[in-house]
Every structure is written in C-alpha cells, then in structure tokens.
Amino acid sequence: MKKIIACTAVIGLLAGCVQPIPPEALQFQPDTLANRQLQSRKYDIKSEKDLLSASNNVLQDMGFNLDESNMPLGVIVASKSRDATEAGQIAGAMFMAFMFGANAASYDKVQKIRASLVTKPASTNNPIEVDVKTKSGKQIKFDQKVEMPNSYVVRVTFQRMVWNQKGVLTKIEGINEPEIYQEFFDKLSKSIFLQAQNVN
Amino acid sequence: MRTVIATLQDLGFVVDKADLDLGSVSATKLSGYALRMTVSVRPSESGKSMIVRANAQYNTTAVTDPKPYQDFFVSLQKSLFLTANNVD
Numbered sequence: 001m002k003k004i005i006a007c008t009a010v011i012g013l014l015a016g017c018v019q020p021i022p023p024e025a026l027q028f029q030p031d032t033l034a035n036r037q038l039q040s041r042k043y044d045i046k047s048e049k050d051l052l053s054a055s056n057n058v059l060q061d062m063g064f065n066l067d068e069s070n071m072p073l074g075v076i077v078a079s080k081s082r083d084a085t086e087a088g089q090i091a092g093a094m095f096m097a098f099m100f101g102a103n104a105a106s107y108d109k110v111q112k113i114r115a116s117l118v119t120k121p122a123s124t125n126n127p128i129e130v131d132v133k134t135k136s137g138k139q140i141k142f143d144q145k146v147e148m149p150n151s152y153v154v155r156v157t158f159q160r161m162v163w164n165q166k167g168v169l170t171k172i173e174g175i176n177e178p179e180i181y182q183e184f185f186d187k188l189s190k191s192i193f194l195q196a197q198n199v200n
Numbered sequence: 201m202r203t204v205i206a207t208l209q210d211l212g213f214v215v216d217k218a219d220l221d222l223g224s225v226s227a228t229k230l231s232g233y234a235l236r237m238t239v240s241v242r243p244s245e246s247g248k249s250m251i252v253r254a255n256a257q258y259n260t261t262a263v264t265d266p267k268p269y270q271d272f273f274v275s276l277q278k279s280l281f282l283t284a285n286n287v288d
Contacts, residue, residue, distance in 0.1 A: 019233075021235065023271075026211060026269075026272040028275050032211075035210070068215075075215055077214075077218075116216075120206070155209055157212075158214070173232065174212050174229070
C-alpha cells in the first residue's frame with residue numbers, strides 16, 4: 001500500500017513538472033481588438049504589391065533582414081539581432097558578482113527582434129446584406145464584406161527574444177508598446193509617399 | 201487562408217512561414233513561453249467548404265490536449281465574423 005502511495009506521489013510530482021499550456025493562450029482576450037487596431041493601419045495605394053514593397057523598404061530602413069515573403073498572401077517576415085545591454089543591468093550584475101561570486105551575475109546581452117507584416121484588401125463599412133434559404137428551409141442573413149478598391153490594411157506584429165551574457169534565453173515576449181507601432185506606421189506613410197513620387 | 205493569418209495575429213502570433221500554394225502557415229507566440237502552430241487549409245472533397253488542420257507545440261512538447269485546439273477553432277470562427285470597423 002505504501003509503495004502505491006509513493007508511486008502515485010512520484011507520478012504526481014513528475015506530472016507537475018510538465019507545464020500545461022496556459023488556458024488563455026489560444027483564446028481571444030478583451031484587448032484583442034485594441035491590439036488589432038494598434039497594429040493595423042489603412043493605406044490608399046493602387047496595388048498590394050506597391051504596399052508590400054514600401055513596407056519592405058521601411059523594414060530595411062529599420063535594419064531588419066528579410067526571412068520569408070509570400071507576395072500572393074501579402075506576408076513579409078523579417079528579423080534583426082541587436083545589442084541588449086543596459087547600463088543599469090550591468091551595474092546590478094557587478095554588484096551581484098561582488099556579493100555572491102561571478103556566477104551570480106547575469107545581464108542581457110543580445111536580442112533578436114522579429115517582425116511579421118501582413119497586408120489585406122480593406123473592406124467598406126457598408127457590407128451587402130445577404131439573405132439565403134438553406135436546403136432545410138432555414139433562413140440565414142449575413143453580411144458580405146465589400147472590398148474597397150485601391151485601399152489596403154497593413155498589420156505588423158513584433159516580438160523579441162533576449163539572451164544573457166551566458167547565452168541563456170532570458171526573455172521571450174511580444175512587443176505591445178504603442179510608440180513602436182506608431183513609429184513604424186509613420187515611416188511607412190513616408191515611404192509610400194516617396195515611392196509615389198518615385199524618390200527611392 | 202488570410203483569415204487564419206488574421207486569427208493567429210489576433211492571438212499574438214508572429215508569422216514564421218506562409219505558403220499560399222500549399223495553403224499552410226506557421227507562426228510562433230512568445231509570451232514567457234514559446235507556442236508554435238502550423239495551420240493548413242485545404243478544400244474539402246465537395247469543393248464547397250475548406251478543411252482547417254492545426255497542430256501546436258508548447259515549448260518542446262506537442263500539444264495533445266483537445267482544449268487548446270477547440271479554443272483556436274472558436275477564435276477562428278469569431279475572427280470570421282469579427283469586423284473591426286475602425287480598422288477596415
């Protein structure tokens with residue numbers, strides 16, 4: 001009996017070690033729509049190709065390297081690796097090293113920032129109302145979105161990974177600072193304007 | 201296919217790879233953990249509907265629990281009907 005209890009306890013402990021997926025990971029959250037608006041901007045431009053090309057130029061201006069692209073889907077994926085050292089963290093690490101030895105010191109060294117940019121045709125605010133009757137005689141009403149000509153929506157998302165000086169991954173997170181998205185879209189507006197004027 | 205990408209973006213994923221011919225998209229969500237998903241879309245035999253298949257890995261383990269997949273499909277369904285008027 002004791003053995004059974006011991007085994008159950010061990011299994012329980014082992015099961016506890018495997019972290020379950022957080023329940024909210026794949027559910028829409030109250031801020032989902034707000035984030036969508038923060039990360040999206042509508043542009044009046046004659047083709048999706050022009051918009052993707054202008055976006056690619058902005059990403060290159062910001063020092064990103066292209067990882068993946070799919071023109072028919074309107075997808076661009078880019079990344080850049082940069083220094084992540086902060087003076088405050090180094091001072092803290094020096095203090096820790098002084099107090100507890102060199103192994104206790106840890107500060108962020110390198111970060112990789114990833115960006116994925118997706119374009120899609122914009123739709124009007126006046127959808128067509130469709131009224132259909134199914135085979136079983138059920139009446140269904142739904143709104144059929146109408147695509148706006150020469151208007152596209154760009155949505156960009158950023159995330160970053162940070163490694164410390166020992167090469168250990170210390171941070172993995174999405175970037176949700178409004179200023180970063182604001183800055184990106186301001187640059188994109190300028191880039192689209194310059195492209196339209198043929199100034200490259 | 202574009203709706204799948206939009207849903208993944210809504211859920212905080214960053215696209216890794218996307219292929220329209222193959223109808224497949226891979227994306228990663230980083231939020232203190234790494235959740236990677238591959239979603240493929242293909243037309244059904246009747247040609248009237250699309251079949252969406254998703255598989256996920258959480259850090260280094262495959263996700264076998266049905267609940268996260270159900271959550272994903274619910275989100276996809278919501279995204280199909282959600283029109284962000286302020287954005288679009």
